[in-house]
Amino acid sequence: MAASDSRSPWQVFWREFRKSPVALAGAGILFLLYGGAIFADFLAPWPMAKQDLDFSWHPPTPVHWFADGKFVGPHVLGTELVDLGRSKYRTLETRHPIRFFVEGPDTYRLFGIVPMKTRLFGVEPPGHVYLFGSDKFGRDIWSRLLYGSRVSLSIGLIGIAISFLIGTLVGGLSGYLGKGTDMVVMRVTELIMSVPALYLILALRASFPSNVPSDRMYLIIVVILAFIGWASLARIVRGMVLSLREFEYVNAARALGAGTLRILFRHILPNTMSFLIVAATIAVPGYILGEVTLSFLGIGIQEPQASWGNMLTEAQNIRFLKSFPWMLVPGFFIFLVVLAYNFLGDGLADALNPRKVTGGKS
C-alpha cells in the first residue's frame, strides 16, 4: 500500500517530455524565436523603419574574420552600387569592423520600461551590415524580421488564448448542459467551420475599415482569427466533456452537493486540459499563418510596421524573387515556427498522455 510513485505531475511530465529530442528541438526553436521577439531592439542593429535608399535590394553581406590570412575579428567589406536599374553591387576592398555592444542610433525601452541605447552589434560607418540583405527601401531584413516577429509570433499566442477561452467555455457548457444548448452551439460551430477559412477571413476583414492604425489593425486580426478558431476547439472540448461527465467522480461531486458550474469548471474542464494544451499548441501555427495571409495580401499589418506576412508581399513578384532571393527569408522563418509548434505539440501529446502520467500503476 506504500506509494511507489511520489513524483509530482510536473516531474512526471518533464521526465516524459525530455525523452523526445524532436519536441525538445521544437521547444528550443520557439524559445529562441520568442527570445528574439522580446529582445528585438537589442538584437537588431537598426530600428524597424530605418531606410537607406542608396542601398536598396542589397544582398546579404558575408561576415569576414580574416584579412590576408590573418585573424582580425569580424568585419564586412564595403560595397558600391554599379547598376541602379537592376540593383547590382560591387564589393570593395575597404574593411569595416563589426563592434559589439555599440551605442545604437536611437533610444528604445527594454521590456517597454528600461531605456537603453546599447545594441548587440553594429558596424563602423560608413559600412553596412545586412545579415539577410535589405529590401526595396534599403531596410535591414534581419532587423525587420526581429521586429516583425513581435507581431507575427504574438498574434498566434493571443489568438489561441482568446479562442481557447471561448472554445472551452462554450464547448464545456454545450457538452455538459446538452439538449437545446448543445444543438444550437454545435450548429453554429458547423456553420463557421463549413465556410472555407480564407473566404471567411476576407469577408470579416471587409467588415472593418481598411485604413486603421497598426495597433487597431493588430486587434482586428486577432479578433477575426479567434472568431474562426474557437469553433474547432469548442467541438473538441464538447466531445471530451460528453465522455467525462459520465465518470463516477462527477457523480461523486454531485453527491457531495456541488452545483452545475462548479462541477463543470472544477471537475470536468481541468481533466480536458492535457488534451487541450496539445490541441492549442498544434493550432497556434494556424493563427500565425492567418496573420501572414492577411498581411501578405496587403490587408493585414501595414507598412512601415513589419510583420512576417507583409515582408513577403514583395516576394509576390517573380522578377524580384529571381533577382533578390533573400526576400524569402521571412518565409523560411514562418516554416520554422510552424514546424517547431508541431514538434512541440507532438512531444506534449506524448508527455501528457494519461496512460503514461499514471506511471503505469493501475
Added chain:
Amino acid sequence: MAEANVLEVRNLQTHFVTDDGTLKAVDGVSFAVGPGETLGIVGESGCGKSVTSLSILRLIPSPPGRIVGGEILFKGTNLLKLSDPEMRKIRGNDISMIFQEPMTSLNPVYTCGDQIMEAVMLHQKVGRAEARTRAIEMLRLVGIPSPEQRVDEYPHQLSGGMRQRVMIAMALSCQPEVLIADEPTTALDVTIQAQILELLNRLQREMGMAILLITHDLGVVAETCDRVAVMYAGHVVEYAGVDDIFARPRMPYTVGLLGSIPKLGEEKERLRVIPGNVPNPSEFPAGCKFHPRCPVAIDRCKVENPPLVPIRPGHDVRCWRAGEAEAGTLDMGRAFEEVVS
C-alpha cells in the same frame, strides 16, 4: 414512529422514458432507517437498488429518468419537494454517498486533500487552512497511515482500498446523518472488503449515522445490517430484520438467493442457482414479477401481483404463498432443489 426514522422512503417510483416505452426501474419501494441503524438493500444486478439510492439524492439523470411518485422523507422533510439549491445543501452535508468504483470516483487531477477539503468548504464556512486540518483528521479517522503526507497525494498514487477510504473520508467529512454506500466493497479484494466494512461499522458507532448499504453480497449483509430489504424487478419483495431474513425467509426469491450461497465444507459439483434471469424492465411479466422463475408459483401469481404485507411484526413479504411457508406446509428451499436437479 415516523419521528424515529431519519430516512423514510414511501412508495418511491422512478421510471425511465425510452424509445421502447416507460421502464419502471423502481416501482413502489418503501423502507425506513433509524439513526445508527444499517439497512441492507439486496438484489441481483438490474433489480433497481442503485436507482433507488440515486433517487434518494435525486441524482437520477433526467431525461430519461424521472421520479414519478412517492415520498422521500429526511427527518420529516420530503426531499422530492425541495428546490435544487436546497437539495444541494442536503447532499454531502446531511446525506452522503460512496460509490462502487474507487478507481474512478476520485478526480485524477486533484490531490486527496483537495477533494476532501472541497466537500468541507462546500457546506461549512471554514477557511482553507481549517479545511485542510479537517481533511487530515478525516484521513486519520478512516485509518490512512501518515495522513499529513497522504493529504497531498494524487489518487493514482493510492491503492484501491486506500482510495475507497478517501471516498469514505470525503463522504463523512461533514458528518452526514445518512450514508448511502452503493456496493462499496464490490471492486475490492476480500481482505480489503473486510477492512472497509469494519471501518464503516466503527465510524457508524462513533458518529451515529444511518447507513443504507446497497449490495448483492449476502455475506456482507449478514455481517453489517440490522434490517434488510430484498429487491426484485423494482419491488421490495421481502423486508425484515437480518435474523429473520436468514433464519425464516418467506419469499421464494430470498429463499433462492440464500440457497445459492455455497456452504463451507459442502461437497458440490455446481453452485445452486435460481433458474432464469432478472427480466428486462421493458418485459416485466404480469402478476408477480418473479413467477416465471418461481418453483412454487400458482395460477394466481400469473395474474395478480401480491402486495407487501406483514407476515409477522417487522417482517413484510410480497408472496401469495408466504402464509403457507410460515405455517410450515410449504418448503420453498426444497422446491428450489427439486427444480435444479
